[in-house]
Amino acid sequence: MTEPLRLGIAGLGTVGIGVVKIIRRHAAMLEARTGRPITISAVSARDASKDRGVSLSDYAWETDPVALAKRDDVDLLVELMGGHEGAAKDCIEAALSAGKDVVTANKALLAIHGQALAELAEEKGASLRYEAAVAGGIPVIKALSEGLAGNEITRVMGVMNGTCNYILTQMEATGQGYNALFEECGRLGYLEADPNLDVGGIDAGHKLAILAAIAFGTKPAFDDVQLEGIQRIAIEDIRAAADMGFRIKLLGVAQRTGRGLEQRMSPCLVPANSPLGQLEGGTNMIVVEGDAVEQIVLRGPGAGEGPTASAVMGDVCDITRGFKMATFGQPATNLQAAPAAQAELPAPFYLRMALQDKPGTLAKVTAVLGECGISIDRMRQYSHDEPSAPVLIVTHKTSRASIDQALEQLQASDAVSMAPVAIRIENL
């Protein structure tokens, strides 16, 4: 009989328990598919007495995840605690240092310390796999690093944070403002302990940095991601975007430009009838473009017990089958430090402003836009009761710098009665 692959699972939250359940429910199926039994030797979590709805009495208990990683009866560490410092990092380093393979769902750790961990893994001949770190149940790490390995990747983008997408789609569906929905997400348990990880775009930014490293052969560089959260998206913008045929999404885009690697995670308008525009609730979507494959789109649940455990098990099965894969798709020492391209490629923009309701104001606004080299594609002025007139403008393609210059001049003028809002439009 073939020797089993013996797991140590650090972290018994939703995902950890999901993994335990799959291994118990599908032992025979997993062995048929991978050629070896997959067993659990030991688990680790803070509270051993808590009822987690599944019997853990067959497994040794370690309070210290580093001790778990070092156990002789653990071949593979599954790290599902999270956090980019402390116990998660310590136990992964302990496992890799001992030449043991690691599967993790820890996006922050990979985005921030991925380069050092990849180098450690390679030095020790161990695998570090993290399908569950990006886009939940969607096997996008595998698609990018294996399925599309024959492509020069030209662009990766997508919606990668289900909580933000839930808030944005619920704003449109219910007419509620951002704050009310943020509080609802808190009550529903949809928010990270530090909610800024979600609504500030940080969690999604971690995921984008990981995808960019694989796609472009660069060192993961989370610090270079231009981050903007959804906290300042007003219900007026949701409504106005819908009225012009768009939806607002927290969209990540990574691409090579002439100046270097552009990575941004920010609210964008996308066409309401595009695949990204139609994405509802907690679903994630990743778009990958390559020189041979043209474009593929992957959609699926971005979080939750089953989908995330499915992604963890995909990695566990690969390792059980004996697949050896470099952490970011090629040797860590090959990865380039790409300069961060801060200046974006030109794009159309959505502008919302409240004009002082007196003769000549609109002429002033259009003059400012013209001076900044911005031409107008579409404009709408709405009837109104207030002393200021709501105006929406969709520009032709222009640079962010031109938009910023125009916004500054408008604010300095007496034409507008509030700071104008500008949001990039991505026509996919």
Next chain:
Amino acid sequence: MTEPLRLGIAGLGTVGIGVVKIIRRHAAMLEARTGRPITISAVSARDASKDRGVSLSDYAWETDPVALAKRDDVDLLVELMGGHEGAAKDCIEAALSAGKDVVTANKALLAIHGQALAELAEEKGASLRYEAAVAGGIPVIKALSEGLAGNEITRVMGVMNGTCNYILTQMEATGQGYNALFEECGRLGYLEADPNLDVGGIDAGHKLAILAAIAFGTKPAFDDVQLEGIQRIAIEDIRAAADMGFRIKLLGVAQRTGRGLEQRMSPCLVPANSPLGQLEGGTNMIVVEGDAVEQIVLRGPGAGEGPTASAVMGDVCDITRGFKMATFGQPATNLQAAPAAQAELPAPFYLRMALQDKPGTLAKVTAVLGECGISIDRMRQYSHDEPSAPVLIVTHKTSRASIDQALEQLQASDAVSMAPVAIRIENL
């Protein structure tokens, strides 16, 4: 220096030339990603003198693909000739018999002879890979057999033939009938040499049989696929479906039922605003449902030089990286012979009929439906000039047997002036 992996490419049509181009253009990138140089030793095609737009003078030429497979300087056979008998089968068997790995895009061969080839590959310790055989550039074989390996798959479905989808979407867009668009596809080179492979649903049926084998651990059983092509879809049905909020797609569905394995490839109505409903032209979409992952959706180009070559290269890179994978995701000797479930699960149906325009006819029709246990969800009768009245009915869920019984009774009555049309509705 690491030894190169040396390819022999049999078939230099669009896809074969696409593979040659990728290997020439991206030699350094491929070596960085896989750890070994990938080279071409020899190629084989019928006409050596034809200009294929890329220089082939570096490669040895074999007129006989079996001789190509047996060459000492060929480690991996890439078979891109097609056809489920003859040269394609012979050269693949020759390569596998010699213990050499094979990458192919040949869906017919896999669907019809997959079991025997998988057994041969395993006996000889060779890999047989075929990502390009299903859904062009979409890495769906990899997603199903590796990324989702922790799931019991519950259903696989999708649109897998770009030519049929092009015809159906163009019928709606242009108002042209099936015959005109079939001829246009012929002129555009969108049709297989035997067009019935496309419009008869055979090509898509091959793909479904392959997906079902991986998903359900069954022997590939193309003969058990219930096949229905798009040849009888009338422009009236395209218009009427659109009017009721649906689109017609050639949809494949594979799922386990209480009676066995259901595999069907047939025209279905899907909601116009669903992801499948919105699929335009030659794009493919595969939906995979599993007990852990819930549902993932993969979309991408279903054919063409770049996308298909991308899929071939994904397999070539996996083999270069040393991944060893059983042909259908587990040992061929494990695969079950599942009984074919001919009786479909209940579904709503779309019915179109032309009623004799005299008092009491509609009463007769509804009486027949009622007697057959079919209840009506929605009905529309259109104003008309002819002596018969066009009527559309959307039923509640019912069995195909009940529908067939009702159609028979209606045709035997004097209520209808043409054979009624019935098409299954899939609400996704």
